[in-house]
Amino acid sequence: MFTGLSAFPVTPFHDEKIDFSAYQRLITNLTNARVDSICATGSTGLYPYLTCDELSAVAKCTVELADNIPVMAGIGALRTADVLRNAEAVQKAGVSAVLLAPVSYHPLKENEVFSLYQRVTAELSVPLCVYENPGVTNFTFSDELYHNVSHLPKVAAIKIPGMPFATEQGVERLAQLRNIVPETVAIGVSGDKFGAAGIAAGCDLWLSVLGGLFPHTVKRLIHAAQSDQKVIQSAKKLDGLWELFARNKGGMRVMATAANILGYSEVNCLPQPLSPLAGEDRVMLANLLKQLQLD
Amino acid sequence: MFTGLSAFPVTPFHDEKIDFSAYQRLITNLTNARVDSICATGSTGLYPYLTCDELSAVAKCTVELADNIPVMAGIGALRTADVLRNAEAVQKAGVSAVLLAPVSYHPLKENEVFSLYQRVTAELSVPLCVYENPGVTNFTFSDELYHNVSHLPKVAAIKIPGMPFATEQGVERLAQLRNIVPETVAIGVSGDKFGAAGIAAGCDLWLSVLGGLFPHTVKRLIHAAQSDQKVIQSAKKLDGLWELFARNKGGMRVMATAANILGYSEVNCLPQPLSPLAGEDRVMLANLLKQLQLD
Numbered sequence: 001m002f003t004g005l006s007a008f009p010v011t012p013f014h015d016e017k018i019d020f021s022a023y024q025r026l027i028t029n030l031t032n033a034r035v036d037s038i039c040a041t042g043s044t045g046l047y048p049y050l051t052c053d054e055l056s057a058v059a060k061c062t063v064e065l066a067d068n069i070p071v072m073a074g075i076g077a078l079r080t081a082d083v084l085r086n087a088e089a090v091q092k093a094g095v096s097a098v099l100l101a102p103v104s105y106h107p108l109k110e111n112e113v114f115s116l117y118q119r120v121t122a123e124l125s126v127p128l129c130v131y132e133n134p135g136v137t138n139f140t141f142s143d144e145l146y147h148n149v150s151h152l153p154k155v156a157a158i159k160i161p162g163m164p165f166a167t168e169q170g171v172e173r174l175a176q177l178r179n180i181v182p183e184t185v186a187i188g189v190s191g192d193k194f195g196a197a198g199i200a201a202g203c204d205l206w207l208s209v210l211g212g213l214f215p216h217t218v219k220r221l222i223h224a225a226q227s228d229q230k231v232i233q234s235a236k237k238l239d240g241l242w243e244l245f246a247r248n249k250g251g252m253r254v255m256a257t258a259a260n261i262l263g264y265s266e267v268n269c270l271p272q273p274l275s276p277l278a279g280e281d282r283v284m285l286a287n288l289l290k291q292l293q294l295d
Numbered sequence: 296m297f298t299g300l301s302a303f304p305v306t307p308f309h310d311e312k313i314d315f316s317a318y319q320r321l322i323t324n325l326t327n328a329r330v331d332s333i334c335a336t337g338s339t340g341l342y343p344y345l346t347c348d349e350l351s352a353v354a355k356c357t358v359e360l361a362d363n364i365p366v367m368a369g370i371g372a373l374r375t376a377d378v379l380r381n382a383e384a385v386q387k388a389g390v391s392a393v394l395l396a397p398v399s400y401h402p403l404k405e406n407e408v409f410s411l412y413q414r415v416t417a418e419l420s421v422p423l424c425v426y427e428n429p430g431v432t433n434f435t436f437s438d439e440l441y442h443n444v445s446h447l448p449k450v451a452a453i454k455i456p457g458m459p460f461a462t463e464q465g466v467e468r469l470a471q472l473r474n475i476v477p478e479t480v481a482i483g484v485s486g487d488k489f490g491a492a493g494i495a496a497g498c499d500l501w502l503s504v505l506g507g508l509f510p511h512t513v514k515r516l517i518h519a520a521q522s523d524q525k526v527i528q529s530a531k532k533l534d535g536l537w538e539l540f541a542r543n544k545g546g547m548r549v550m551a552t553a554a555n556i557l558g559y560s561e562v563n564c565l566p567q568p569l570s571p572l573a574g575e576d577r578v579m580l581a582n583l584l585k586q587l588q589l590d
Contacts, residue, residue, distance in 0.1 A: 016376050048400040049373050078344050080567035081311050105343040105398065105431050107544040108568065116568040136400050138433060249402040272375035273403065273411040 001070035001096055002129070002157040002186035003205050004036035005219055009212035010256045011045040011058060012265035016272070018054060020061060022265035026213070029264075031067045033215035036205070038062055039072040039099055041090075043136055044209045044252045047074035048103055049271055052082070052089050059093035070096040072129060076103040080116055084123060091125055097156065098124065101131035107138045110145050117149045127156035129207075133190070134161060135250065143180055150181035157205070162191020165201040166232055170194075174201050192218075192251060193242040196235035199225035209251040210241070213258055214294035240288050244281060253277055254285060261286050296365035296391055297424070297452040297481035298500050299331035300514055304507035305551045306340040306353060307560035311567070313349060315356060317560035321508070322360045324559075328510035331500070333357055334367040334394055336385075338431055339504045339547045342369035343398055344566055347377070347384050354388035365391040367424060371398040375411055379418060386420055392451065393419065396426035402433045405440050412444045422451035424502075428485070429456060430545065438475055445476035452500070457486020460496040461527055465489075469496050487513075487546060488537040491530035494520035504546040505536070508553055509589035535583050539576060548572055549580060556581050 007030045012022040030038055040062035041047040041055055050058070059073040073095045075086035087098055100120060102113040121128055130149055134140045141149075150158060158181060164170045177187055188205040189198025195206040199222050211218035225231040245251045257277040259265045270276055277285055302325045307317040325333055335357035336342035336350055345353065354368045368390045370381035382393055395415060397408040416423055425444055429435045436444075445453060453476060459465040472482055483500040484493025490501040494517050506513035520526040540546045552572040554560045565571055572580055 016374075043401070079311075102568075103400070106338070106547050106569065107430065109544060109570070112568040112570055115570070119567070135402065136433075138431075249404060252401050272414070273397075273407040274401065275404070275407055275410070 001037045001072070002188060005211045005215060005222055006037045006039050006072065006188065006205055006207045007035040007211040007215050007218075008039045008042040008044045008207060008209045010252065010259055010265075010269070011041060011050070012256065012259060012269040013271050014266055014269070018058065019265055019269065022259070022269070023058070023061060024065060025264050026259065027062055027065045030212070030215050031065060031069055033219065035069060035211065035215045035219070037070045037072060037096075038066055039074065039207065040095070041074040042099060042207070042209075043074070043101070043133065044212060044255060045074060046252070046271070047076060052085050055086055056089035056093050059090040059095050063094040072097040072099050074099045074101070076101045076131070078103055078105055080119055083116065083120055087120060087124060095126060097127045097129060099129045099131050099159065101133055101137050102139045104138055110142060113139060114145060114148055117152055117155070121152045121154040124154045126154070128154050129157040129159055129188070130155060131159045132161055133159075143176070146177065147180045150185045155185060157186040157188055159188045159190050159207050162189065162194035162198075165189070165194055165197040165203070170197070171201050174203065193245070196221045196225050196231045200228070200231050209255055210238075213255050213262070216295040237292065240284070241292070244277070244285055244288070248277060248281065257282060257285055258289060261289060296332045296367070297483060300506045300510060300517055301332045301334050301367065301483065301500055301502045302330040302506040302510050302513075303334045303337040303339045303502060303504045305547065305554055305560075305564070306336060306345070307551065307554060307564040308566050309561055309564070313345075313353065314560055314564065317554070317564070318353070318356060319360060320559050321554065322357055325507070325510050326360060326362045326364055328514065330364060330506065330510045330514070332365045332367060332391075333361060334369065334502065335390070336369040337394060337502070337504075338369070338396070338428065339507060339550060340369060341547075341566070342371060347380050350381055351384035351388050354385040354390050358389040367392040367394050369394045369396070369426075371396045371426070373398055373400055375414055378411065378415055382415060382419060390421060392422045392424060394424045394426050394454065396428055396432050397434045399433055405437060408434060408436075409440060409443055412447055412450070416447045416449040419449045421449070423449050424452040424454055424483070425450060426454045427456055438471070441472065442475045445480045450480060452481040452483055454483045454485050454502050457484065457489035457493075460484065460489055460492035460498070465492070466496050469498065488540065491516045491520050491526045495523070495526050504550050505533075505589075508550055508557070511590040532587065535579070536587070539572075539580055539583070543572060543576065552577060552580055553584060556584060
């Protein structure tokens with residue numbers, strides 16, 4: 001399942017509760033597009049904001065609608081005990097894989113992160129995708145840690161943060177990572193701005209927030225990148241979107257707002273204190289969506 | 296209550312559950328020393344790792360043992376709804392104030408942080424201490440936000456991160472903050488390395504992790520700083536401790552380990568994946584404690 005497009009939908013809210021009817025519309029959009037996999041409750045799907053019951057309900061709903069497309073679910077939590085509970089719940093809900101970031105409040109130490117992955121993989125029945133995202137976890141994997149974690153049983157993929165793949169530096173780093181992790185472990189790019197170049201540079205999959213709402217657009221970019229077409233230029237059209245991502249501390253608020261603009265969800269579709277785009281940024285996003293005609 | 300020493304004890308664990316018998320010993324140590332206030336479930340007390348029921352139980356236990364020393368409790372959570380639930384629970388448990396940091400996974404925007412404080416203060420019966428700690432929340436307050444938040448009803452104090460108070464830069468910054476916040480709002484220093492200099496520079500209180508285990512030591516430093524004695528030299532003896540804090544990503548693990556070395560709690564006194572100091576760092580800490588004779 002760790003190939004092509006892994007689509008990361010938002011988890012829309014309504015009055016502090018998950019809006020399952022909006023969520024179903026979002027998942028149907030992804031199954032119609034035949035994405036390669038769906039990650040329910042990724043960062044954009046707000047896994048750390050959900051209770052174990054909510055995680056489980058979203059996972060179950062996704063699996064039921066997925067039409068045999070493999071479903072992954074985010075299971076990260078501050079305490080290992082809660083990660084284990086989440087892992088059990090989403091596995092019962094029928095997911096094909098789990099996504100685990102080293103979530104922290106007190107920044108974690110390397111040995112703590114290793115012990116987390118060791119403990120969780122020892123009890124898993126499904127494959128695990130290791131998830132590095134220093135912007136939200138305040139933790140950066142060293143090469144030694146990548147080596148040790150990626151050799152644990154059940155580890156099948158790593159989701160690396162965006163990096164300049166289109167440059168020599170990016171290409172070199174990907175080659176380094178290939179040497180560190182076992183051949184059987186897929187390397188996935190995230191950070192949508194870097195996705196197309198990451199695929200062109202040889203990443204196995206693109207774990208995409210953009211693809212959680214616009215799967216056809218990202219599938220075309222992946223196809224172009226794999227066929228060595230002028231993918232960078234094609235992706236460049238999206239620069240306005242990446243600016244909005246950067247100004248709003250990531251893609252989550254932008255995609256949640258886009259889901260509302262496109263009629264999937266209501267305006268206040270995030271749990272407080274998170275808030276969707278307002279004012280100029282919302283107008284700019286609406287204009288971009290009209291202009292870009294993403295699908 | 297926002298004066299002198301606000302002591303921040305660790306919340307010791309035993310086999311993934313709160314070790315209330317160890318906790319009682321820690322609180323008795325603080326009441327015997329007549330600290331000015333106790334902050335149950337600060338960052339060092341692991342509030343984000345606790346359920347609402349656990350927070351409430353720790354707050355209740357602290358209030359019962361506090362012998363009329365005012366008790367504050369940390370109530371931060373990712374979702375405003377959970378912050379409100381925590382606030383209600385610890386107020387029912389009898390706390391005299393609450394401590395609120397803008398806890399995040401997705402880094403928060405200014406308007407979101409303001410809305411959080413606005414919403415929570417609107418429903419509070421007790422004073423609130425605003426808590427800035429970019430190292431754990433990934434959020435830095437702007438001056439405008441400090442102004443707006445500190446003018447909300449119920450806001451009675453701000454807990455600022457450590458800064459070089461002993462330099463002109465630090466003194467200037469404190470003067471700036473005094474101009475921004477109302478006169479009625481206390482300014483408290485945290486980051487123990489900077490505590491003594493902060494008090495000497497004119498901070499109203501020292502919110503202290505070190506003082507959560509060694510209240511007499513910190514009270515003496517505060518007294519010296521207030522009497523304009525050579526406090527910086529006196530605090531300098533603790534440099535070995537600050538090195539351990541820095542190497543272990545903050546004071547929490549160091550103080551939890553010290554609590555064990557001193558017989559308050561057991562070795563594995565943190566919830567996984569957090570782990571106490573081991574190997575050389577533990578030996579160094581044991582030696583430091585022997586040498587410094589903190590109390």
